[in-house]
Every structure is written in structure tokens, then in C-alpha cells.
Amino acid sequence: MTQFALNAQFPFGTYTINATNSVTMASESASISYTQDPYTAAVPALAAATFSGLNGLNPSNPFTVGYNSFTPNAAFAFFSITDVGTGTTVFNASFLSPTTTSILLGANTLAPDTQYSFELDFSDRIQGSDPLNGVPTNQLFDVRTDGTFMTGAAVPEPSGTALACLALMVVFGLARKKRIT
Numbered sequence: 001m002t003q004f005a006l007n008a009q010f011p012f013g014t015y016t017i018n019a020t021n022s023v024t025m026a027s028e029s030a031s032i033s034y035t036q037d038p039y040t041a042a043v044p045a046l047a048a049a050t051f052s053g054l055n056g057l058n059p060s061n062p063f064t065v066g067y068n069s070f071t072p073n074a075a076f077a078f079f080s081i082t083d084v085g086t087g088t089t090v091f092n093a094s095f096l097s098p099t100t101t102s103i104l105l106g107a108n109t110l111a112p113d114t115q116y117s118f119e120l121d122f123s124d125r126i127q128g129s130d131p132l133n134g135v136p137t138n139q140l141f142d143v144r145t146d147g148t149f150m151t152g153a154a155v156p157e158p159s160g161t162a163l164a165c166l167a168l169m170v171v172f173g174l175a176r177k178k179r180i181t
Helices: 003-009 048-054 160-180
Strands: 013-020 027-034 063-066 075-083 089-096 102-105 115-129 136-150
Touching: 027 136, 048 063, 089 102
Parallel strands: none
Antiparallel strands: 013 027, 027 115, 063 102, 075 089, 075 115, 115 136
């Protein structure tokens, strides 16, 4: 549906929603005052360096995820990463200010050689309340960008033993060089 068609179907005004429990027949109603378009025109987008850097990412290093900001009505940004193989969310940054443009992904948050999906969500809201009891309600308008990436192979850390052996080789090499001269 185009924005023009959406605006034609739902013009500005007050909307009341009534819901009835079909078992107990208890009912609730809530009103939302729709006085302006509550969604951003900005499309959530990763920064070029982030988009390039995620593919082949060395997960043993921290990584800064950069993205654009947006101008909201009353809103938040959300960013999550999910392991494609298991469906498990491994990173989630929620209810961020719409002016936030980067998040730090800590070292070892992701696994090597693993496919992940990401979701960047700009979520605008119209806040209302139940006219009878004042319970707050929210109407959400989300704009999302999704993608996938594959982390790189694990880069082995030099072990303490290997470093000690290297240090001994240097010391013996220097001592031998001193004897020869």
C-alpha cells in the first residue's frame, strides 16, 4: 500500500478500538488521537563501513556498528543480531534514542565462521489511553532493514608457551651473537 492510499484510508482524527473477550464477554476500549503521520521517512541503513565490516568480521575483536539517525514523533531504535542456524538472538540493543548512530559489539559476542542476520528497526509511536481507566496504549509504526552476514575464521591468539619459547629463542640468539663477536 502506498502512503497516499494509507492516508486516504486512515485520515487524521481520533480512533477508538473496542475489544471483547469471547469467553468472559469483558470488554476494553482505547482511543488514539491520530493528528500527524507518526512514522519516519528515513530508511534504516547501516553505515558503509559497518556493512562491509560485518562480512568476514573477526569476532575476537570489538566492532562498532554504525547507522543513520531518524526524526521521530515519539520513538526508539532497535538493533539485533540472530544466529541463523539456531534462531537465537545473540545481541540486542533496545529502546535507543533516535539520535543514536552507533553501538559497540563486544569482542567474542559472535562466533567465528557463523552466519547471522541483523535487524535495524526505527519504531515510531502514537501514545493514547483507555478513556475509562486511563491505561496507556501505543500504536507502533516500524520501518526495518534486515540483512545477513558471515563472520570470519577464528584468529588464534598466541599462547603463553609459544610466547615464552619465542622469548627464549631471542635471548639465546642474542647470547650466541655476543659470543661470536
